[in-house]
Amino acid sequence: xxxxxxxxxxxxxxxxxxxxxxxxxxxxxxxxxxxxxxxxxxxxxxxxxxxxxxxxxxxxxxxxxxxxxxxxxxxxxxxxxxxxxxxxxxxxxxxxxxxxxxxxxxxxxxxxxxxxxxxxxxxxxxxxxxxxxxxxxxxxxxxxxxxxxxxxxxxxxxxxxxxxxxxxxxxxxxxxxxxxxxxxxxxxxxxxxxxxxxxxxxxxxxxxxxxxxxxxxxxxxxxxxxxxxxxxxxxxxxxxxxxxxxxxxxxxxxxxxxxxxxxxxxxxxxxxxxxxxxxxxxxxxxxxxxxxxxxxxxxxxxxxxxxxxxxxxxxxxxxxxxxxxxxxx
Ligand SMILES: [Zn+2]
Numbered sequence: 001x002x003x004x005x006x007x008x009x010x011x012x013x014x015x016x017x018x019x020x021x022x023x024x025x026x027x028x029x030x031x032x033x034x035x036x037x038x039x040x041x042x043x044x045x046x047x048x049x050x051x052x053x054x055x056x057x058x059x060x061x062x063x064x065x066x067x068x069x070x071x072x073x074x075x076x077x078x079x080x081x082x083x084x085x086x087x088x089x090x091x092x093x094x095x096x097x098x099x100x101x102x103x104x105x106x107x108x109x110x111x112x113x114x115x116x117x118x119x120x121x122x123x124x125x126x127x128x129x130x131x132x133x134x135x136x137x138x139x140x141x142x143x144x145x146x147x148x149x150x151x152x153x154x155x156x157x158x159x160x161x162x163x164x165x166x167x168x169x170x171x172x173x174x175x176x177x178x179x180x181x182x183x184x185x186x187x188x189x190x191x192x193x194x195x196x197x198x199x200x201x202x203x204x205x206x207x208x209x210x211x212x213x214x215x216x217x218x219x220x221x222x223x224x225x226x227x228x229x230x231x232x233x234x235x236x237x238x239x240x241x242x243x244x245x246x247x248x249x250x251x252x253x254x255x256x257x258x259x260x261x262x263x264x265x266x267x268x269x270x271x272x273x274x275x276x277x278x279x280x281x282x283x284x285x286x287x288x289x290x291x292x293x294x295x296x297x298x299x300x301x302x303x304x305x306x307x308x309x310x311x312x313x314x315x316x317x318x319x320x321x322x323x324x325x326x327x328x329x
Contacts, residue, residue, distance in 0.1 A: 037077050038165030045232075045270045046072075054109065058101030058169045061110065062271060065223055065263060067199070069110055070271035073097050075166045076158060078125040079233075079269045083225060085218070086111055087196020093117045094216055094225050095267060098158060099128020099179060101169050116194065118203075120227025120267050121213040122147030124154040130182035137194070138184035139205065139212040143241060147212075150181035188214075206254060208247025209237065215254055222262030222275075224254065230281050231266025232273050234311040238302055244314075248285055255282035277310070284310035291317070 052061040052069065062070045067086035073079065082095035084107055091113040096103050107115055117136040119126050122144050130136050131150075138144045155178045159168070168174065190205035202217040209228045216225040228235065229250055237247060261275040284307035287293050295303035298313060305312045 035077065035162045035165055037079075041074055041165070043270055045272070049272065052110075054106060056101060056106055056169075057167070059097075059103070059106055061106070064265060064271050065221065068223065068265075070265070071097065071103070071106065072271065073101065075164060075168075076100065076125075077163045077165070078158065080125045081231075081265075081267050081269075081271050082126070083265060083271075084110055084115075085196065085199070085201065085216075085225075086113060087199040089113065089197030090195075091115045092194060092196055092201055092216075093133070095120050095126040095227075096129035096133070098125055099131075099155065100159075100172060100177070101129075102132075103129035104132040116196075118188070118194070118214075118216070119144075119212075120216070120225065120229075121210040123210060123228070124151065124179045125158065126227070126267065127182065128155070128179060131180035133182075135185050136182055137186045137188050139203075139214060140187040140189055141212040143211040144184070148182050148184055150179045152178035155179045204254070206250035208243055208250045209235070210239075210241050211243070211246075213250070217257065219260065222260060223265060224257060224261045224263070224275075224278075225265045225267075226254065227267045229254065230264060230273070230277060231268040231270075232277070232309075233269040234304060234313050237312050237314045244289070248289055251278075251282045251285050255279050280308060280310055284308065285312065288312060288314075 050063045052063055054061050058073065058075060060072045060074055062072065064070045069084040071082045071084060076098055080097050082093065082097045085092045085094060091111050093107060093115050096117055115133060117130055117133045127147060159174055159177060188203050190203065192203045194201045199218060202219060204215045204217055206213050206215045206229045213227055213229055215227060215229060237244060255278045258275045258278040261278065264273040264275060264277055265271055266273060287307055288305045293305045293307055295305050295316065298304045301315060302313055303316050305314060
């Protein structure tokens, strides 16, 4: 069921009210004009972040650190966040969002530097505008190669009723919306560095959510961009390409960086979190893996595990290994 699969916030609402019956939430949404996730916006955290005015109505831009812009898409339920990170010579665009708005036009208004695209991972909601850019780096994985072929199904599921809040951009052709294929100009590996001129970004492979998931570390400035390995919402760990053992290793690895991190920047919902979330994330996931956390139902083939402020959307225990049960595609 797409609505439950796609709406992070609905899952959270279902869990928060303890009903465990997503149908109740869906019914509530069907009889109101705005989807439930959208009625909760704007998220209060944004009031404390400097907003950069832009003419584009699809994106919101926030300055989250010196020469770092968060590019937020609040009108689609993923609430995806991409980042434009500026050096002296080059800019790095960490993800390209849904591919619904014109991200290239927006980035050109924010900076005239040549842009390197690198994805936190290659799920459709992070690579949507990759095709617009000439220079796209990719992790050297099979999963990345397959994603770069593009797809229509995942993209179309992002715009079914209930997933979009407010108007789509003028000229957007819903019937033809797809994740367009893109070309990878350079393959990257764990430990590679990208020199932006006066700013160096370190690639940390953090497989788990997907095989090609990475974190990007600006060590000099203490900025850790965590993609979907961590963001301040329910973290999705149920898809066939998710590897829980690898995820556990990855969150332990980034937790070890905590003393060197000043801001954690995730790829959904809210762009800034304190470094303490890294340790909390690793501890929470260790508890889940040890079987010490009770699950709450969250729709067909899915459960939520919640430890403090950290939560994971997963398959029920004993529900089979990756790729067998609960996968919807
Ligand atoms: Zn993802």
